[in-house]
Amino acid sequence: MKKNLLELKGIDENIKNKLNYIKNNSEVGESNINEIKALKNHIFERASKTFIYNLKKLIQLELTQKNLAKKIGVSEDLLSKYKAGEAFPSIETLIFICEIYNLTLEQLITTPLVSGELENVENREKVQFNIFEEQYYIYFLVTNIAKEGAIHEGVVEFLNDEVVFKILSKGEEVKTFKGDYDISDKLIFFNLKSPKDGTTYINMIKPNVNKNKYVGGLAMLMLPSDANSKPCAQKSLLSKVRIDREKYYKELKELLSYSVGEETFEHIKISQWEDEIVYNFIGKLL
Structure with missing residues (x-):
């Protein structure tokens, strides 16, 4: 579903830009009502495409369209039309789906839902500290100018309450870095230290969970670089399975890079969109 996520991201950014323009130009509404009508159409398009994306996730959760149709009280034919974008649910159907799966209406029609989290949404189960396997591979871009474009490989090990983060070179x-981690409502924060190499922080969205175990996703890595002389913040990718860096170099480089062009930003963050794309990418390798 990577293509769908990228399409949704493009629509979302376009809407935000137009909304900011209208908010900052009070005369637009009076002088160009057609512009506002067009924006409303874009907003509905985003809601429709997001709902379709999430509907497919719910079908996966229920295993078949027939099961989901029965659960939300619609015919299979009507559900197929929802899925194809040929019809959009009534407000009462949307609210019923939200009630059944403990979602908000905003989540259902504006936020692509994470596959793993949906597995527990019905029972309101919370992600606990035992969600991690014993070891994950971690990938991030090399910051050394002489090796620019290369991708580091490391491992993150979970040993009871301790976390060990190792950066590898040719397997050595x-x-x-060693430390621990804390889980909040939406984030997981790793605090890791090394007597020789300083302090490292890893911040991630509360993980996608598959059968109660984390599969992988994106994180923000704050790591001392260039012999501990310069601070560095970059994306990192955690994966349950080892990834062939040579074979998947193009995909890894794209997932780990920031694409900002000539824009100026007040902050850079990892989005739910990106985390879900990485989750789907790793899922194909399992």
């Missing part, structure tokens, strides 16, 4: 450890 070159840096090792």
Whole structure:
């Protein structure tokens, strides 16, 4: 579903730009009502495409369209029309779906839902500290100018309450950080230290969960670089399975890079969109 996510992201950014323009130009509404009508159409398009994306996730959760149709009280034919974008549910159907799956209406029609989190949404189960396997591979771009474009590989190990983060080079450890992590409502924060190499932080969206275990996703890595002399913040990718860096170099480079062009930003963050794309990418390798 990567293509659908990228399409939704493009529509979302376009809407935000137009909304900001209208908010900052009070005369637009009076002088160009057609512009506002067009924006409303774009907003509905985003809601429709997001709902279709989430509907497919719910079908996966219920295993078949027949099961989902029965659960939300519609015919299979009507559900097929929802899925194809040929019809859009009534407000009472949308609210019923939200009630059944403990979602908000905003989540259902504006936010692409994460596959793993949906597995527990019905029972309101919370992500606990035992969601991690014993080891994950971690990938991030090399910051050394002489090796620019290369991708580091490391491992993150969970040993009871301790976390060990190792950066590897040709299979050998070159840096090792140890510490622990905390889980909040929406984030997981790793605080890791090394007597030799300083302090490293890893911040991630509360993970996608598959059968109660984390599969992988994106994180923000704050790592001392260039012999501990410069701070560095970059994307990192955690994966339950080892990824062939040579074979999947193009995909990894795209997932780990920031694309900002000539725009000026007040902040850079990892979005739910990106995390879900990485989750789907890793899922194909399992």
